[in-house]
Amino acid sequence: MIPVSEALDKLFALAQPLGSEEIPLLEANGRVLARDVVARRDQPPFSASAMDGYALGGDVDSFRVIGESAAGQRFDGTVAQGEAVRIFTGAPVPEGADRVALQENVIRDGEAVTLSEPVAPNANIRALGNDFRAGDRVEAPRRLSPEDLALLASMNIDRVPVARRPRVALIATGDELRMPGEDPGPDQIIASNTFGLHALLADLGAEPRLLPIARDTPESLRCVLGLVDDADLVITVGGASVGDHDIVARVAGEMGLERAFHRVAMRPGKPLMSGRLGPAMMIGLPGNPVSAMVCGHVFVAPVIRAMLGLGAAPAPREALRLAAPVGANGPREHYMRGRIGSEGVTIFDRQDSSLLSVLGAADALVVRPPGDPAREAGESVNVIHLTQR
Numbered sequence: 001m002i003p004v005s006e007a008l009d010k011l012f013a014l015a016q017p018l019g020s021e022e023i024p025l026l027e028a029n030g031r032v033l034a035r036d037v038v039a040r041r042d043q044p045p046f047s048a049s050a051m052d053g054y055a056l057g058g059d060v061d062s063f064r065v066i067g068e069s070a071a072g073q074r075f076d077g078t079v080a081q082g083e084a085v086r087i088f089t090g091a092p093v094p095e096g097a098d099r100v101a102l103q104e105n106v107i108r109d110g111e112a113v114t115l116s117e118p119v120a121p122n123a124n125i126r127a128l129g130n131d132f133r134a135g136d137r138v139e140a141p142r143r144l145s146p147e148d149l150a151l152l153a154s155m156n157i158d159r160v161p162v163a164r165r166p167r168v169a170l171i172a173t174g175d176e177l178r179m180p181g182e183d184p185g186p187d188q189i190i191a192s193n194t195f196g197l198h199a200l201l202a203d204l205g206a207e208p209r210l211l212p213i214a215r216d217t218p219e220s221l222r223c224v225l226g227l228v229d230d231a232d233l234v235i236t237v238g239g240a241s242v243g244d245h246d247i248v249a250r251v252a253g254e255m256g257l258e259r260a261f262h263r264v265a266m267r268p269g270k271p272l273m274s275g276r277l278g279p280a281m282m283i284g285l286p287g288n289p290v291s292a293m294v295c296g297h298v299f300v301a302p303v304i305r306a307m308l309g310l311g312a313a314p315a316p317r318e319a320l321r322l323a324a325p326v327g328a329n330g331p332r333e334h335y336m337r338g339r340i341g342s343e344g345v346t347i348f349d350r351q352d353s354s355l356l357s358v359l360g361a362a363d364a365l366v367v368r369p370p371g372d373p374a375r376e377a378g379e380s381v382n383v384i385h386l387t388q389r
């Protein structure tokens with residue numbers, strides 16, 4: 001068994017960043033920017049009024065209105081001292097004007113305008129380029145947010161270079177498994193792990209694909225592994241342990257798996273394996289439902305981020321207070337299911353790795369290092385959030 005940190009290092013060594021592709025801006029939300037992009041224009045491209053009112057020429061109190069500047073249709077002339085131009089929000093400030101008065105703060109009588117309160121120089125004017133200048137960069141890598149898309153649009157960028165989505169083949173293994181909605185026999189259960197992992201992968205920006213369930217025979221597993229096609233990452237679930245029907249390591253080995261490791265000093269997730277299988281990376285996850293999802297957060301998510309070019313880093317952790325005491329940990333790093341409240345994080349009593357109802361109630365994994373002593377309420381522990389991406 002190797003420690004979690006060593007397993008992560010070996011996974012990162014296997015996880016090569018993928019190439020990039022150009023896509024329309026409208027499809028880029030959540031994708032990872034692959035190269036810096038450069039603003040194609042200044043914003044605003046002219047000095048613009050921030051308010052509806054009057055653009056004023058000179059530091060006097062009374063003005064004569066000589067025209068109008070609207071958004072999209074500027075006033076073409078020059079404003080001299082004692083002249084004003086009716087102006088609207090977003091419109092270009094005309095030549096010669098150096099301040100804008102709000103219409104609420106003037107008295108208008110025909111073409112005459114008198115200030116009812118003073119207006120400071122540059123008031124209510126957005127200088128040319130005060131948001132960004134042509135040539136300013138949005139730096140890669142970054143996962144594009146809705147706010148980023150608005151920024152890129154205003155930079156006049158309509159196509160975006162993004163990292164290709166990692167293609168992930170998901171294979172459940174086990175004679176006992178049936179798909180949700182099917183009619184299981186008395187000794188059968190429903191395959192759940194691949195559904196949780198599919199959602200996790202999609203959220204991370206990967207392109208997951210569910211392959212048929214492999215039965216517990218070498219022929220069946222070989223057959224399904226033969227369907228992985230052009231996947232960058234093959235994930236098997238179950239059959240990773242030491243039982244007579246746990247055949248994943250053997251069959252993958254016969255098919256040429258260059259194994260990087262098998263078994264990690266953690267709870268749950270001990271039988272995790274990984275290596276290179278032909279052109280793809282392979283991760284063999286344990287079958288216990290909580291083990292599969294915990295390994296999804298602790299190993300698969302960082303691997304997908306590395307493939308997307310976001311760097312090789314473990315799942316982010318946050319130090320939080322314990323809301324209640326917890327006993328000593330054993331020799332394996334323990335990822336305990338818990339829930340965060342106003343008093344800190346509460347670790348659930350039931351930690352068996354088969355309990356999906358407990359995992360579903362959790363929003364945090366409390367990371368207990370090997371040999372961690374018993375802890376009191378109020379002590380600090382490291383937590384991985386289950387809802388973050």
Ligand SMILES: Nc1nc2c(c(=O)[nH]1)N[C@H]1C(S)=C(S)[C@@H](COP(=O)(O)OP(=O)(O)OC[C@H]3O[C@@H](n4cnc5c(N)ncnc54)[C@H](O)[C@@H]3O)O[C@H]1N2
Pocket residue numbers: 172173174176177189190191192193194237238239240241242243246268269270271285286287288289291353
């Ligand atoms: N003698 C030992 N037995 C076990 C050990 C060990 O070290 N020595 N390790 C235990 C640990 S830890 C785990 S975790 C499990 C994992 O074993 P496998 O990866 O071989 O998983 P399976 O045996 O195939 O299944 C375990 C459990 O999970 C259910 N399962 C499997 N796939 C799915 C799925 N897609 N959806 C829902 N549930 C699934 C399966 O029915 C079993 O109940 O081994 C321990 N044993």
Ligand code: MOO
Pocket residue numbers: 266267268269270271286288291353
């Ligand atoms: O991964 Mo196993 O579930 O440690 O329980």
